[in-house]
Amino acid sequence: SEQNQAHSEQAGDQIDDGDDQPRDAVLADEALPKDSNSIAIPLCSKVNGVRAYDKELCCYFCQRMFKHKIKRHLVSVHKSEPDILCILSKSKSDQKLLFSSLVHRGNFNHNVQVLELGTGLLIVGRRPKTPAKVDDYLPCIYCLAFYLGKDLYAHTSVCQHNSDVG
Numbered sequence: 001s002e003q004n005q006a007h008s009e010q011a012g013d014q015i016d017d018g019d020d021q022p023r024d025a026v027l028a029d030e031a032l033p034k035d036s037n038s039i040a041i042p043l044c045s046k047v048n049g050v051r052a053y054d055k056e057l058c059c060y061f062c063q064r065m066f067k068h069k070i071k072r073h074l075v076s077v078h079k080s081e082p083d084i085l086c087i088l089s090k091s092k093s094d095q096k097l098l099f100s101s102l103v104h105r106g107n108f109n110h111n112v113q114v115l116e117l118g119t120g121l122l123i124v125g126r127r128p129k130t131p132a133k134v135d136d137y138l139p140c141i142y143c144l145a146f147y148l149g150k151d152l153y154a155h156t157s158v159c160q161h162n163s164d165v166g
Contacts, residue, residue, distance in 0.1 A: 039114055039134045044127040058123060060106030071099050101143065101161060108144035122146060125155070 045052040087098040107123040114120035125145030143161040
């Protein structure tokens with residue numbers, strides 16, 4: 001288990017490891033029961049009572065999964081993409097919001113694919129503490145992050161991607 005975790009953390013930090021197997025396929029196999037063909041929602045995790053920063057994010061351009069440093073990946077690997085060039089030409093404060101939007105779009109595309117296939121990990125905006133149903137999650141119309149339907153109204157009223165907020 002510790003060896004898998006170390007390998008998982010190492011793979012998430014790498015920018016290009018040359019592995020042809022998509023990262024999300026490996027994660028889906030680890031998170032789902034072996035006899036199941038279903039969609040899983042990762043739970044909020046803690047290590048020794050402290051929040052673990054282990055949320056997986058999906059690259060919008062190459063669909064690879066990352067636990068850390070997705071902005072570094074976007075800037076170094078996809079620096080010639082028009083979206084990245086446009087983001088880098090903006091101020092630092094605007095860049096933060098635009099990179100966030102790009103990450104959410106990558107996660108949204110991943111989630112649509114998971115829902116179409118009926119198997120894999122759903123990347124949600126806020127991970128639940130207790131298991132939740134996939135049918136309870138809906139995307140925000142502004143940022144495209146998936147939230148529990150009962151929390152979606154509260155989220156949209158404060159969503160930074162909502163131009164009416166602020």
